[in-house]
Amino acid sequence: ETGVTQTPRHLVMGMTNKKSLKCEQHLGHNAMYWYKQSAKKPLELMFVYNFKEQTENNSVPSRFSPECPNSSHLFLHLHTLQPEDSALYLCASSQEGFYGYTFGSGTRLTVV
Amino acid sequence: DQQVKQNSPSLSVQEGRISILNCDYTNSMFDYFLWYKKYPAEGPTFLISISSIKDKNEDGRFTVFLNKSAKHLSLHIVPSQPGDSAVYFCAASAGTGGGADGLTFGKGTHLIIQP
Numbered sequence: 398e399t400g401v402t403q404t405p406r407h408l409v410m411g412m413t414n415k416k417s418l419k420c421e422q423h424l425g426h427n428a429m430y431w432y433k434q435s436a437k438k439p440l441e442l443m444f445v446y447n448f449k450e451q452t453e454n455n456s457v458p459s460r461f462s463p464e465c466p467n468s469s470h471l472f473l474h475l476h477t478l479q480p481e482d483s484a485l486y487l488c489a490s491s492q493e494g495f496y497g498y499t500f501g502s503g504t505r506l507t508v509v
Numbered sequence: 510d511q512q513v514k515q516n517s518p519s520l521s522v523q524e525g526r527i528s529i530l531n532c533d534y535t536n537s538m539f540d541y542f543l544w545y546k547k548y549p550a551e552g553p554t555f556l557i558s559i560s561s562i563k564d565k566n567e568d569g570r571f572t573v574f575l576n577k578s579a580k581h582l583s584l585h586i587v588p589s590q591p592g593d594s595a596v597y598f599c600a601a602s603a604g605t606g607g608g609a610d611g612l613t614f615g616k617g618t619h620l621i622i623q624p
Contacts, residue, residue: 401552430611439511440553440598440614453611487552497543498612500552 400424403488403501411509412478418504420471420488426499427492429471431463434485434503446471478508512536513601515615523623528586530618532599535580539601543612544573544584547596556597557584586620594622 401422410416420429431443445453446465460482462474471488485505489498514533522528530544540561545553559566559573559582566573572585586593596619600612 403552432614437616439513439616440600440612442611442613445611455611489552497555497558498545498553500545500554502550502552 401488401490401499401501403486403504405504406502407505407507409507409509410475410478412480414478415474415476417475418473418486418488418506420473420501422469422488422490422499424490424499425492426490427468428490429465429468430489430491430498431471431473432487432489434487436484440487444473475506478506480508482506483508510535511615512539513599513613513615515599515618517618518616519619519621521621521623522589524591525588528584528589528593528620528622530584530586530597530599530620532582532584532615533580534582534601536601536603536613537580538603539613541602542573542575542582543600543602544571545598545600545614547598547617553598589622591622591624594620596620
């Protein structure tokens with residue numbers, strides 16, 4: 398499979414649950430990103446991983462915990478989320494020196 | 510405070526005419542600008558970009574113009590086609606040459622092409 402794949406596509410979780418979002422890319426890119434898209438807001442950068450090292454944490458609450466075990470996989474671990482965290486979470490990847498990110502289709506998260 | 514602004518939430522254009530989508534930015538450190546297109550239930554896809562050393566970049570029906578003094582860029586689509594109906598995001602980077610810095614996005618403009 399090519400491109401950036403995100404699973405699950407949809408997730409409903411309670412505020413006390415723990416869940417994880419998964420992102421996988423088979424493009425040979427060395428940078429991966431998590432973005433959040435809330436209704437009527439711009440895409441917000443959450444985390445940047447460059448060569449598996451986290452290079453940016455954009456003031457994201459600790460209830461969101463990223464993990465990048467290798468340059469092809471990226472996880473976002475979720476725990477004790479709030480209803481306002483309901484949003485579309487997008488993963489993207491890019492190659493160093495090229496700005497054309499490739500995005501996944503996103504995970505639509507609803508916190509109840 | 511939004512650093513990348515797309516002030517038109519939606520735009521309706523007749524098929525065959527020109528679509529012009531606008532974007533303003535406030536951060537003078539931005540040196541690379543991109544447009545992404547997003548269909549429902551899909552992730553954004555890269556469309557076209559421009560470096561701050563240029564004022565125009567063209568790719569087929571798509572042209573991006575950059576006015577650095579006004580901190581303004583625009584995307585022109587001509588002629589507009591029904592498949593162009595989508596949400597268009599403007600994005601900017603203050604990177605130093607690589608892409609792994611994270612992009613700053615606008616809220617998007619929903620372009621609707623009328624038959």
